[in-house]
Amino acid sequence: MNQIAFLLVPGVHLLDLAGPAQVFSTAGDFGHPYTLSYVAERTEVPSAQGLPLTARSQWPELGPEDLIVVPGWRVHPRVAAPVIGEGVLQALRDHHARGGTVASICAGAEALGRAGLLDGRRCTTHHDVQDELARHHPGAVVVRDVLFTVDDRVVTSAGIASGIDLALHLVATRHGPAVAAQVARDMVVYARRNGGEPQASAMLRHRSHLDDTVHRAQDIIDTRFAEPLPLPALASAVGVSDRTLTRLFSRATGGLTPLRYQQTLRLERAEHLIGHGATVDSAARSVGFEDARMLRRLRARAG
Structure with a gap:
């Protein structure tokens, strides 16, 4: 397009x-x-x-x-x-x-x-x-x-x-959903609604808030969710303490921690890859898991 x-x-x-x-x-x-x-x-x-x-x-x-x-x-x-x-x-x-x-x-x-x-x-x-x-x-x-x-x-x-x-x-x-999330945020349309189909992105579902600190943290996680993102480094990047970021993040996203949000993005991307023919093992590696055990646990929990 x-x-x-x-x-x-x-x-x-x-x-x-x-x-x-x-x-x-x-x-x-x-x-x-x-x-x-x-x-x-x-x-x-x-x-x-x-x-x-x-x-x-x-x-x-x-x-x-x-x-x-x-x-x-x-x-x-x-x-x-x-x-x-x-x-x-x-x-x-x-x-x-x-x-x-x-x-x-x-x-x-x-x-x-x-x-x-x-x-x-x-x-x-x-x-x-x-x-x-x-x-x-x-x-x-x-x-x-x-x-x-x-x-x-x-x-x-x-x-x-x-x-x-x-x-x-x-x-x-x-x-990619990170760009759509960026556009939605700029338009103050943080909560993009899904189309009744499973393509709704967690990146946008959890943007229905006005906390700029949390949005900046989400911007980092959205673009680097397949990488290790230690909480101290993430908190430092947005200029707050670990405890403050966790508290603000949970309040803004309805109870998610930064790690759980990252895992949600990884799971969503892995499900997309599996749905398009990837094996569980290859999907797990693609989204940043060292092996498929964590992915299997998250899939079981979500199911």
Whole structure:
């Protein structure tokens, strides 16, 4: 995902657009730059909140590594859904056929459905229009009560603020959860919600606090969790005593010590490796355990 192209439809919700755009823009501030572009059938696009937007009418050149995002629009029973031209729908189909990823926020899933990209795939949308999406596109597998789904490079989210969760997930997938945690923290979105899937990262689950000392300690652990991190060295790095760091850490994370937090990250990464074919022994070594016995104990405890 070097380029992110946002397809703007009349009545677009500003937060559907701005939330993911801010995630990718902030990732660029931390050394992972993206080129953001905004495309529409007409260069002037009215938003649902009344702010007029300006877009380009020509698509940028997109490769398989790039992403198209369709933000949602205002849905009202007395207002017809926006017309989306066949040329735009073909652009969505072509990008996916070339190996690219397409994503939708909220009612934007309707555009993916009209392009035929939801047939046989898991998807979701805002709870107000889930029934409508299922009725319009009977070949789609509409999943309810989740924040986002990912199926064969088709990514859909429930709507509004969940677009931020979706974008953070994409950043975590490409750059690792530590980068996503860094972006979330900078956006003051410490508690990234999971998508109803097991990909939720402990790095983000335990960021729902405002203790800067603990965040700095977590920054170190996040990037070096496979290394030995003695408590005295960690405490010294953030400028407090061992006892103070342990007390602050436990209070901020709901009872975790720095060591237990590190073990949680190691276990999560090991489970990911095992799920992708690694042996328990090799996974244990990859995440910093000298042998597999500790990993087996942690897996048994978690199970």
